[in-house]
Amino acid sequence: MPRPALVALRRHLPILDWAGRYDRNAFSSDLLAAVIVTIMLIPQSLAYALLAGLPAEMGLYASILPLVAYAIFGTSRALSVGPVAVVSLMTAVAIGNLGLSDPAQIAAAAIALAFLSGLMLIAMGLLRLGFLANFLSHPVIAGFITASGILIAASQLRHILGVDAGGHNLPEILAALGRALPQTNLPTLLIGLGALGFLFWVRRGLKPLLIRSGLRVRLADMLAKAGPVAAIVATVALAWGLGLEARGVAIVGAVPQGVPPLGLPAFDIGLWAQLAGSAALISVIGFVESVSVAQTLAAKRRQRIVPDQELVGLGAANIAASVSGGYPVTGGFARSVVNFDAGAETPAAGAFTALGILLAALFLTPALYFLPKATLAATIIVAVLSLVDFSVLRRSWAYDRADFAAVATTIAVTLGIGVEAGVSAGVALSILLHLYRSSRPHIAEVGLVPGTQHFRNVNRHRVLTAPELLTVRVDESLYFANARFLEDYLAARVARDPAIRNVVLMCSAVNEIDLSALESLEAINHRLLDAGIRFHLSEVKGPVMDRLERSDLLDALSGQVFLSQFDAFAALTPPAQDAPRATTA
């Protein structure tokens, strides 16, 4: 194979990096990690399918082939992909928007959503559009995850109460719960509260207890992760033994036994068009979550992940989900950390986990018949409440009010209107605030520090100026969002001061001048000339000057381009005023 093709192949098939060196040691480490992650992933897969409004087996299917696909195409050694809470909620919302009621259509829509999301992720990866994820600022993500956690927990309360009460946002969910409260099913409530209490105790109380009784910290940690499995076993036994189904306790019921159903998703352009927006949001949110987990874990072993290839890996995982009866997946935080801590060395651990889940799908599903939905809801609630963290509000308030506004808006809109509106509002607002800020750059009028060649702000330093010379330094690149600001500033400044004959724009902080800013400079030049004022530039950086030389500005410029501001000052201060006036504002 020619070398460039080989390089491209290695880039897009990271498995080639590690598969050749795979040995017995790595195998045993990966196998142990896989067993632990499998035990954790089975209840999660079932629970998140419930959260997405899908049959339980789709959660299992989404945890088999996607893991194999990621093992081939992904660059993180420890990332564990599969159904996760936030993406499951977003899947529920996306499908809810369609207003379907036929379970087969709902499943088909989830499969189409995974397919679209996979295509988008792969396209973004191949076109190197991973930078799009940067539009989600950290505070927006933090606010979105926190608000989603609250929404998810609230949406699961109906399973704890055993009532029917849906909604897309917090007011809707709470109102529906309020209306449905009188219909609460007591046995369901007891099971739900019992599972909740047990799972919280496992998190908070069991681990310290195990450590005190002599277990090693890591083993205690692993055992605590098996809590949900214990809750499932216990409540299945209860529901079966006490015949709780007859008492109105909602159970999972018949789960098909066997391998995932393979097949291409139906080509339905109308459905795809309706799902495209949701698929894009799910892709970006999933990618951002996944890549930040992957990067944190890779750094611990001084490995590296390649963000654009991660897009391909996650895209392949979603395509795999869609062709095997699953729904959108991404890299999960909790399970990736468990995978890492359990010693996973290569993505093969993910493939072994897939094998574990496949065995569950083949042999365990009959045992899930009596599983109360309340148990799964309790699993979800305990898992997502760890996502809820309002400290970002306090931190952003203290650090940067613009970030605070973005995070507060994201949380408020997500809770009050819904997840898609929330994340969109947060992204739009943070971009708007950034553009607003850079549209009003810091502009300082500067003068010469006596005895030096330095120029500093006339408002902060004792400097020399001349009445007919105005020198301004703009502390930002010039581009469309601030070009007009500079025009307005200079127009107002020279209108106020009839003595001015020369204006120098000091460009030491200008890394770029785009066409809008170029035309603003041309307009400033013409307008100043109309008012009898010459316009000069100083300290223009090399690359900026290269570009200006390709334009007409330098020919039309009424003044000069000075290499240094000191040259400009020396040339433009008239000899009659050899001792310029000192200002100390």
Next chain:
Amino acid sequence: MPRPALVALRRHLPILDWAGRYDRNAFSSDLLAAVIVTIMLIPQSLAYALLAGLPAEMGLYASILPLVAYAIFGTSRALSVGPVAVVSLMTAVAIGNLGLSDPAQIAAAAIALAFLSGLMLIAMGLLRLGFLANFLSHPVIAGFITASGILIAASQLRHILGVDAGGHNLPEILAALGRALPQTNLPTLLIGLGALGFLFWVRRGLKPLLIRSGLRVRLADMLAKAGPVAAIVATVALAWGLGLEARGVAIVGAVPQGVPPLGLPAFDIGLWAQLAGSAALISVIGFVESVSVAQTLAAKRRQRIVPDQELVGLGAANIAASVSGGYPVTGGFARSVVNFDAGAETPAAGAFTALGILLAALFLTPALYFLPKATLAATIIVAVLSLVDFSVLRRSWAYDRADFAAVATTIAVTLGIGVEAGVSAGVALSILLHLYRSSRPHIAEVGLVPGTQHFRNVNRHRVLTAPELLTVRVDESLYFANARFLEDYLAARVARDPAIRNVVLMCSAVNEIDLSALESLEAINHRLLDAGIRFHLSEVKGPVMDRLERSDLLDALSGQVFLSQFDAFAALTPPAQDAPRATTA
């Protein structure tokens, strides 16, 4: 009145600035300008109403009260507001979106559009949101105006041919014209081509002729501006004398005679919701056009305009249009220049123009009965073809490919899909490209220039470095769009080079660090620490440092914050390697 209230009043009522000093000289200058602008504005008002798909009198009404309102609230001394080509086209599109056929409903929608646009402009002015207009980069505006000019000219061809052929974009218009071609009305075509030929000759040939025959340049210019009036008089006479209406020539017909009908627009929340998006686009486009004309003219006399107050002035003009049977207005380029050149000294010239148009509405309308629509169409075509200027494509290609992409997209989408999609696509793309560019800032690895305390790019200069010390300088403020880029860059860089023990981030070009970037720095710090590397900062600017001190980063930092990069280099280069290796890459 308390002083702050007086200041606020003066700010929002610029008329108080000049009315007190108004004298006989200013009066006679303003009156002369008003007469000339009135002669120019009458045919334009009728023609642009036709372009907007509205009855001719609405064009006149939009040229009376709005001028008075702007004279009170506007800050430009020379701006002439009224119906303009691009805003008339956008009005036609906005109303076309509603799918109305009843003329009364169409007129009501145009009135509502002016009202909404007025409210939005005033709100933007009072909230100081004028910066929103900065989102329209110069190339996007230039491309949009050019493409709109083509669309407008194409849309008027049906009146020249005397056929019925509409459309929202160029393919639709051309297809409709092609289908309608066989129905061409010959007398209409002759009138239209005659008027077109005459008007082009007036523009290109008459003025030089008049100058050669001894007229002063300015007078020749003014006479040439009266060309459309001559075309109207001649074709009205023709249509009346030859009874062309009976031969199928479309004429303006009965135009109501009298003062504009005063009244508040009907409160129709459903209609307003449908029109809100269009009103926002019209407001922003109108404001940008208007403010750039106003600023150009103000500079010539060293006056200043106040952009936020201009929003209030234009908003008041649109409210005035809506309460007096008009439609959306803004400051027109051609007529403002005429007004300025004719010697207008204060906004009173606008009020006198309003009086002129009022007289026309009172006494001239019967004479307009036989005015062929083909004449108005010819007026529009000649006026808008001067807007068409593809040179922005060449200039942007030569100067900046990102700007070229934005302008090419704007033109293509405006022509191919429509005006609203075109301007939206241009704005979105230019913001996206800007964020993309600043999301990949220039990052240089730097070393010490021997014998100095300066640090320069290792790839460009012969500098001293040390294998266990990596120093990078990032040439951009750090914010959400590039925070992850820096994370990825450093993760990849240290993964490649196991010798590194210390990383210094040189912040001399960092004007700002937002919360996302702060968290990225925290993540970088933690990840480097996990890999056994200490992370340092150097040359952090004062305001950035103030803010960092309010965060936890400095406490958690594994390394130090050095005042200068030289201090960092001196402290972090181990004594054993007193003579660091020199690189010349």
